Amino acid sequence: MQNLNRRQFLAASAATAFGFSLKAATSTARGLKIARTNQVHSVCPYCAVGCGVVIHTSGENVRNVRPYVVHIEGDADSPINRGTLCSKGISLKEFVVNDRRLTKPLYRAAGASEWTEISWEDAIAKAARKIKDTRDKGFVEKDAQGRIVNRLDTLGMIGGCTDTNEINYLLGKFRFGLGILPYENQARL
Amino acid sequence: MTTVAKLIDTTLCIGCKACEVACQEWNEQEFTLGVFANTYQTLPDLAPNFWNLIKFNEEYKDGAQAWLMAKYQCMHCAEPGCLKACPSPGAIVQLPNGIVDFHQDNCIGCGYCITGCPFDVPRLSPTTKKVYKCSLCSDRVGAGLTPACIRTCPTNCLTFGARADLVQIANQRAVELKADGHKDAGVYDGPGVGGTNVIYVLKHASTPESYGLPKDPTIPWTVALWKGPLKWVANAAFIGTAVGAMLHYLKFGPKEVHGDKAD
Numbered sequence: 001m002q003n004l005n006r007r008q009f010l011a012a013s014a015a016t017a018f019g020f021s022l023k024a025a026t027s028t029a030r031g032l033k034i035a036r037t038n039q040v041h042s043v044c045p046y047c048a049v050g051c052g053v054v055i056h057t058s059g060e061n062v063r064n065v066r067p068y069v070v071h072i073e074g075d076a077d078s079p080i081n082r083g084t085l086c087s088k089g090i091s092l093k094e095f096v097v098n099d100r101r102l103t104k105p106l107y108r109a110a111g112a113s114e115w116t117e118i119s120w121e122d123a124i125a126k127a128a129r130k131i132k133d134t135r136d137k138g139f140v141e142k143d144a145q146g147r148i149v150n151r152l153d154t155l156g157m158i159g160g161c162t163d164t165n166e167i168n169y170l171l172g173k174f175r176f177g178l179g180i181l182p183y184e185n186q187a188r189l
Numbered sequence: 190m191t192t193v194a195k196l197i198d199t200t201l202c203i204g205c206k207a208c209e210v211a212c213q214e215w216n217e218q219e220f221t222l223g224v225f226a227n228t229y230q231t232l233p234d235l236a237p238n239f240w241n242l243i244k245f246n247e248e249y250k251d252g253a254q255a256w257l258m259a260k261y262q263c264m265h266c267a268e269p270g271c272l273k274a275c276p277s278p279g280a281i282v283q284l285p286n287g288i289v290d291f292h293q294d295n296c297i298g299c300g301y302c303i304t305g306c307p308f309d310v311p312r313l314s315p316t317t318k319k320v321y322k323c324s325l326c327s328d329r330v331g332a333g334l335t336p337a338c339i340r341t342c343p344t345n346c347l348t349f350g351a352r353a354d355l356v357q358i359a360n361q362r363a364v365e366l367k368a369d370g371h372k373d374a375g376v377y378d379g380p381g382v383g384g385t386n387v388i389y390v391l392k393h394a395s396t397p398e399s400y401g402l403p404k405d406p407t408i409p410w411t412v413a414l415w416k417g418p419l420k421w422v423a424n425a426a427f428i429g430t431a432v433g434a435m436l437h438y439l440k441f442g443p444k445e446v447h448g449d450k451a452d
Contacts, residue, residue, distance in 0.1 A: 032332040071215070074341060083335075084343045087207040090214055 036060070037070050041077075044089045048161035048186055051089055052078025055096070069097050131155065135178060156182035192287035193330060194265075194352035194386040195339060196359055199400065200366065201346035202258035204229065204243055208338035208347065212241040212262075215326060215337035235261065237314035240323040241338055244401045257393070259400040260338075260347070263310045263323035265289045267383035270408035271322075273416050274305030287352065287386045290327045293319040307382060307406035325386070355388055362390045381407035 036059035044051040052075030057067040072092040076083035085092075095101065105123035106115040118126075138154030157175050159168060175183060209232070213220065218238040223231030229245040246257035269289045275281040280295040281302060291302075291311070298318035302311045311322045326336035334340070339349040348355060359376045366374035375394025379385030393399050 032328045032334075035332060073211070073214075073337070081343070083340055085207060085211070085341045086343050087205050087210045090207050090211045090341045093214060094220075 034071050038067065041075055043162045044085065044092060045095075045160075045162050046088050049080060050162055051075075051081035051085055053085065053089065053092060069093055072096065131178070139179065150179050151181055152179040153181060155180050156184070158183070159185040161186040190285040192352040192386065193325070194287070194350065194355045194388055195325065195336065196348040196350075196355040196388050196390070197260045198346050198348070198359075198362055198390040199258050199260075200362075200371075200390065200392055201344050202243065202256075202260070203344050203346075204245055204256060204258050205343065206243055207341045207343060208260065209239075209241050209243060211337040211341035212323070213239065215329070216240065216324075235310065235312055235322075237312045237317075237319075237321045240321065246400055248399060257400050259389070259402065261310075261401060262338075262387070263289065263325070264308050264379055264382075264406075265323075265325055265386035266307075266379060267385070268408070270305035270307050270382065270412060271302035271311055272305075273408060274301040274412045276301060284327060286330065288325045288327045288330065290324045291320060291322055293317070293321070296320055301412070305408060305412040307379075307403060307408055352386060352388075359388050359390050363394070366390070366392065377402060379406050381405050 034056045037056035038059055038061070040055040040057060042053050042055055044053050053072055054075045055069060056071040056073075057069055058065065061067075073090065074081050074083040074085040104117050105120060107118045107123065107126065108115045134154055135152055138152055140149055140151050140153065143149045155178065157171070157180050159171055163171070212218075218240075221232070221236070221239065224233060225231065226233070228247070232239065232242060235242050241260065241262040244259040244261050246259060248255045248257050265288055267287070269281070269283060271291075272281045272283055272289060276299060277295055277297045279292055280297065281289065281291055283289050296319040298313065298320065300311075300313050300320065302320055303309075303313060311320045313320050326334070326338075329336055335349045339347040348358065356376075356378070359378075363374045363376050371392050373393050373395050375391060377389035377391050377394060377397050377400075379387075389397075389400070389402065391397060391400060391402075397404055
């Protein structure tokens, strides 16, 4: 625009005054933000329907990139939801990319009011210790009539709705191994 | 190019608001806190960062209450009032596939499109001074994908496809509803604006107002007059002024200064 000569200036003035546009007609669409993303198939973590989701992460698997989540939407190949998602599922990106998302185990000691971060090793060790102590204290070998029952009534187990058959098989073995009777899964919550 | 359209079968909407969230997710709009006014309408209206709203219209009849759900967004008219009113070239475009899209880079924020819209859809942002509305995900459609709201709809209330096909499906659905005892069922296709690329199937087709849809949407006469006859009157006046000034110069010559130069 700085190098406008008189003739060009007059042409531009006339075009502006009479309402002609010098620009070519716009018919292009906006750029697609998932045009070059990597797609990871996963399962929505919320309810027991278990809808398939596609997580779009930034493209180009080059050395200097740490991939980030671009978009999450329903998986068109999933026979469960065929690309659809509910209002909660479609907001999944806000769950994955969130400052308040828990990424480390938190521990609140008995009587304490604050949660403290602990390592996974400590968390698993603490959980194992509690399970062992509870089992040692509450294990019932024989019932009132003297029949062998080998059960544990003081522990319960709860499963997640996105667990696969394989995880559920292992959870079942774990439960029977300990003798736990009360169990529930998230499908009914 | 095939004209694409969105079909909204209001009888299948359960008010889950997934389309609202999908729209905000895809367009990366900030979530706003809702209000509570003793209805399910927690988000009361469209906003510059909220382009798709489910209206929870309540109907009371014979002592029973029913929902008249209506998805409220840009209708992508065949003859868009916004485009007619827009004075900034390239700010509002009608793509060959029928989508009416706003290009905020070219928007001058005059807000005339808001006056021109028969459906009261465009919203002016007080921060950016630009106008925003649903783009029918022109970026997704351009790449062969489904608009975000339609893709996510879990009840099949929304359908995307070629306009001609969807009109057929809509009419078929209206026939089904009539056979089910909904005598007033019908299709709403924005008759006053040359048809819209958002087609509704309504249970009460004779009273679209009960869904919050205008009964006879037309481009306001002020916009039609201003961008129609008045535009040519103004152009004629403008050219006439220039021609008159030139003729005056030819006949009387340059202005002569009489008397005291101090005047």
